[in-house]
Amino acid sequence: TKTEYNRATEKLFKVIIIGDPGAGKTSFIRRYVQNAFRGDYKATIGVDFALKIVRWSENQTIKLQLWDIAGQERFTWMTRVYYKEAQGCIIMFDLTSRNSFKNAVKWKKDVDSKCFLEDGAPVPCMLLANKCDLQEREVDQWEIETLCREHGFIGWTETSAKDDLMVGDCMRFLIEIMMKYN
Ligand code: GTP
Numbered sequence: 199t200k201t202e203y204n205r206a207t208e209k210l211f212k213v214i215i216i217g218d219p220g221a222g223k224t225s226f227i228r229r230y231v232q233n234a235f236r237g238d239y240k241a242t243i244g245v246d247f248a249l250k251i252v253r254w255s256e257n258q259t260i261k262l263q264l265w266d267i268a269g270q271e272r273f274t275w276m277t278r279v280y281y282k283e284a285q286g287c288i289i290m291f292d293l294t295s296r297n298s299f300k301n302a303v304k305w306k307k308d309v310d311s312k313c314f315l316e317d318g319a320p321v322p323c324m325l326l327a328n329k330c331d332l333q334e335r336e337v338d339q340w341e342i343e344t345l346c347r348e349h350g351f352i353g354w355t356e357t358s359a360k361d362d363l364m365v366g367d368c369m370r371f372l373i374e375i376m377m378k379y380n
């Protein structure tokens with residue numbers, strides 16, 4: 199009925215996804231939004247957008263505007279523009295690349311220096327350790343745990359865009375946090 203419709207609420211959140219080239223940001227979003235995966239690598243140029251509509255509860259719908267930001271350095275000069283008014287952030291690294299793990303800290307500092315919530319608080323950032331389907335890991339769990347704690351991430355988990363591991367779960371976690379903050 200009309201009254202029920204009026205009571206329904208809709209929220210829009212802007213979420214940025216950043217991290218080194220090849221970490222799997224585009225693949226993660228493709229898995230989350232289209233439930234699909236591609237094995238070939240086509241680097242993102244600048245930024246790509248995706249929209250995901252989540253039925254959160256009976257009378258609450260959430261629209262996620264996902265900003266899939268290129269990791270390649272020749273595009274990162276634009277990050278200040280891309281980060282503007284983000285309400286949530288995902289920083290992704292590749293478990294098989296130690297370098298991408300180390301750079302997660304750089305990405306975190308980049309966000310924290312350029313972007314804040316309306317009340318001046320840092321943007322909630324989740325750390326994702328992607329490609330957990332692969333054997334040849336270069337990072338241990340305790341190292342991730344430590345980095346997560348020391349650099350003020352809201353939490354971390356291993357994910358696989360390829361095998362669809364923890365993709366929906368970690369997004370639900372991020373949404374819950376964004377609902378509390380906004
Ligand atoms: P940029 O756009 O350059 O910043 O890279 P990206 O972070 O968007 O990486 P992308 O999603 O394009 O993935 C890079 C490569 O890793 C592709 O060949 C993907 O197929 C592969 N890949 C992504 N996620 C996974 C995963 O969970 N497991 C495995 N095995 N491969 C993955």
Ligand code: MG
Nearest residue numbers: 223224241242
């Ligand atoms: Mg990409």
